[in-house]
Amino acid sequence: MVNLGFSIGDLHFKNPVLTASGTFGYGSEFDDFLDVSRLGGIVVKGTTIEPREGNLYPRMAETASGMLNAVGLQNKGIDYFEKNIYPRISGYNTNIIVNINGSYIDDYVALAERINRLEKIPAIELNISCPNVKMGGMAFGTNLDSAREVTRAVRAVYAKKLIVKLSPNVTNVVDFAKVVEEEGADSISLINTLLGMLVDVEKMRPALSTITGGLSGPAIKPIALRMVWQVAKTVRIPVIGIGGIMTTSDALEFFLAGASAVQIGTASFIDPQAPVKILEGIENYLIKKGFSDIKEIIGYINRTT
Amino acid sequence: MAKRIEDLKVIGNKRLNNDFFVLELSGNDKIPDFKPGQFAQVRVDGSPETFLRRPISIHDVDYERNTFKLLIQIAGKGTGALSKLRNGDFLNLIYPLGNSFGLPVENERVLLVGGGCGVAPLLFLGKYLRSNGYIPDILLGFRNSEQIIEFEEYLKIGNVFLTTEDGSKGEKGYVTNHSILLTGRYKRIYCCGPDSMMRAIAGYCKKNNIACEVSLENLMACGIGVCLCCIIDTIKGNLCTCIDGPVFNINELKW
Numbered sequence: 003m004v005n006l007g008f009s010i011g012d013l014h015f016k017n018p019v020l021t022a023s024g025t026f027g028y029g030s031e032f033d034d035f036l037d038v039s040r041l042g043g044i045v046v047k048g049t050t051i052e053p054r055e056g057n058l059y060p061r062m063a064e065t066a067s068g069m070l071n072a073v074g075l076q077n078k079g080i081d082y083f084e085k086n087i088y089p090r091i092s093g094y095n096t097n098i099i100v101n102i103n104g105s106y107i108d109d110y111v112a113l114a115e116r117i118n119r120l121e122k123i124p125a126i127e128l129n130i131s132c133p134n135v136k137m138g139g140m141a142f143g144t145n146l147d148s149a150r151e152v153t154r155a156v157r158a159v160y161a162k163k164l165i166v167k168l169s170p171n172v173t174n175v176v177d178f179a180k181v182v183e184e185e186g187a188d189s190i191s192l193i194n195t196l197l198g199m200l201v202d203v204e205k206m207r208p209a210l211s212t213i214t215g216g217l218s219g220p221a222i223k224p225i226a227l228r229m230v231w232q233v234a235k236t237v238r239i240p241v242i243g244i245g246g247i248m249t250t251s252d253a254l255e256f257f258l259a260g261a262s263a264v265q266i267g268t269a270s271f272i273d274p275q276a277p278v279k280i281l282e283g284i285e286n287y288l289i290k291k292g293f294s295d296i297k298e299i300i301g302y303i304n305r306t307t
Numbered sequence: 308m309a310k311r312i313e314d315l316k317v318i319g320n321k322r323l324n325n326d327f328f329v330l331e332l333s334g335n336d337k338i339p340d341f342k343p344g345q346f347a348q349v350r351v352d353g354s355p356e357t358f359l360r361r362p363i364s365i366h367d368v369d370y371e372r373n374t375f376k377l378l379i380q381i382a383g384k385g386t387g388a389l390s391k392l393r394n395g396d397f398l399n400l401i402y403p404l405g406n407s408f409g410l411p412v413e414n415e416r417v418l419l420v421g422g423g424c425g426v427a428p429l430l431f432l433g434k435y436l437r438s439n440g441y442i443p444d445i446l447l448g449f450r451n452s453e454q455i456i457e458f459e460e461y462l463k464i465g466n467v468f469l470t471t472e473d474g475s476k477g478e479k480g481y482v483t484n485h486s487i488l489l490t491g492r493y494k495r496i497y498c499c500g501p502d503s504m505m506r507a508i509a510g511y512c513k514k515n516n517i518a519c520e521v522s523l524e525n526l527m528a529c530g531i532g533v534c535l536c537c538i539i540d541t542i543k544g545n546l547c548t549c550i551d552g553p554v555f556n557i558n559e560l561k562w
């Protein structure tokens with residue numbers, strides 16, 4: 003038996019494979035394909051105070067080894083979540099994390115307070131990195147003062163585990179990691195999507211209604227890995243690696259570079275069983291390499307180079 | 308109906324003309340009870356440029372042989388790669404996905420209208436209606452006589468009417484110009500085709516108080532209702548084409 007567990011403070015995860023917000027719905031959409039309770043955790047769809055319709059169609063474009071999305075946080079709002087979705091998903095035997103979003107700091111604070119009361123939600127992921135909304139979102143995650151302020155405000159009202167999700171659309175991601183750690187974040191997840199665009203040459207216009215969108219998928223993996231490595235070397239809190247993880251080997255790269263856990267995103271669109279396949283693959287790798295605990299490989303490359 | 312992810316064996320790849328081909332796939336397990344209008348998310352392997360799955364409708368089903376067919380138009384890289392599959396190759400599908408066309412009300416005369424790759428779900432729909440006691444008429448629109456595909460298949464289902472844009476076969480013009488629509492005999496129309504065709508048919512149906520369902524072909528990433536990329540603006544707000552559709556009653560749409 004290998005130990006795959008990891009912890010954020012006193013919150014235990016049975017394994018380090020989670021699913022990324024906006025790519026796994028509320029979990030139940032995947033019931034036909036896998037046992038959601040096998041996963042270390044699921045991060046549910048980006049949630050806001052009020053219901054949102056998101057951006058206009060077209061909001062998606064395929065790119066080489068990836069995709070652009072400009073969904074813009076379409077969701078039914080926290081009331082609907084609490085009443086209709088929470089009861090349905092709180093039966094999963096895994097850590098359910100809500101990804102929270104807002105236009106103003108007050109929105110984040112109000113959401114954190116609401117979710118603090120939900121017994122079966124042990125953590126929130128503070129999304130200060132959505133590139134697809136006009137107000138808030140990435141604006142918080144690309145300005146050090148705003149990142150500090152929103153993290154501090156949410157920390158003040160939220161007693162459970164606070165994960166802050168960082169944007170890659172900055173010059174030095176490490177500065178942001180330090181700031182949110184200083185303000186009391188319990189963990190950092192990165193990366194959110196990279197701002198990108200695509201032009202339809204036939205139609206001679208941008209492929210997305212919003213012109214720009216967020217790039218995800220294998221195309222962003224080298225950048226994500228570099229950023230995770232930089233951040234993990236710097237902070238003491240656990241780092242969750244996200245970005246273009248399609249295979250076991252991709253996930254292992256993140257662990258070796260210093261991530262304590264990973265989130266699987268776009269891969270679930272191509273193979274809805276990817277999260278469990280990757281989980282099984284990690285276990286097999288550890289057995290093959292003769293490790294008894296995943297902790298032995300976290301940040302391994304930093305020890306040898 | 309539970310969704311599955313499965314490798315299916317290609318047991319036929321028939322080229323119909325320059326643009327269209329039909330793939331026949333054979334299930335290892337018993338194939339599911341498909342409903343007309345449903346689709347599959349098809350994995351195209353081998354290139355970074357066909358990263359996402361491609362949504363393709365269920366075209367025809369043979370429960371006895373445990374096989375089903377996809378009718379595919381070569382539109383780009385993904386469908387181009389699929390056209391090169393050989394017998395014995397395996398194709399990975401997530402299926403069956405989406406809702407389905409509704410059955411007509413008792414004794415309603417129904418018309419199926421299709422054009423281009425939009426004819427794909429109509430064959431299965433036609434057969435399904437036949438097996439439920441309806442004899443639909445079928446109106447198909449093509450650019451020219453060379454583009455006409457599977458005409459004989461439709462003849463087995465009901466009366467078939469044709470339009471071609473150049474008048475080389477059937478009536479000249481678009482489906483909405485066909486004289487059959489002037490008879491006023493249809494109480495329900497099912498339509499799948501290019502956006503412009505579906506909008507024109509929807510307009511005709513609204514004006515004449517005819518029940519109408521259309522099957523939309525929005526861009527999709529996941530196909531299972533999680534990415535929210537495939538939305539259509541409806542009177543109920545944004546709905547997902549992949550799970551709330553692809554079939555919509557035109558009264559739901561803001562067309």
Ligand SMILES: Cc1cc2nc3c(=O)[nH]c(=O)nc-3n(C[C@H](O)[C@H](O)[C@H](O)COP(=O)(O)OP(=O)(O)OC[C@H]3O[C@@H](n4cnc5c(N)ncnc54)[C@H](O)[C@@H]3O)c2cc1C
Nearest residue numbers: 361362363364378379380382383384385386424427524525
């Ligand atoms: C529910 C549903 C059912 C479908 N059923 C069928 C079917 O039975 N047979 C069939 O041939 N096609 C069907 N389509 C359309 C098919 O999915 C696209 O033609 C295909 O994804 C194009 O892939 P490609 O790699 O060949 O083209 P790409 O190289 O990706 O693009 C080439 C061109 O095709 C257009 N295109 C891409 N995706 C779509 C799309 N979803 N709809 C329309 N045009 C698109 C692009 O705008 C571009 O101009 C269906 C689409 C949906 C949403």
Ligand SMILES: Cc1cc2nc3c(=O)[nH]c(=O)nc-3n(C[C@H](O)[C@H](O)[C@H](O)COP(=O)(O)O)c2cc1C
Nearest residue numbers: 022023024048071129193194218219245246267268
């Ligand atoms: C369609 C789509 C919707 C997303 N929605 C959210 C969201 O609501 N909140 C969030 O923090 N990240 C969201 N993301 C970003 C992912 O969680 C993840 O950070 C990103 O896609 C990179 O990982 P990947 O390459 O594995 O997909 C979304 C991504 C996609 C593709």
Ligand code: FES
Nearest residue numbers: 530532534535549
């Ligand atoms: S294609 Fe992802 S929600 Fe419809």
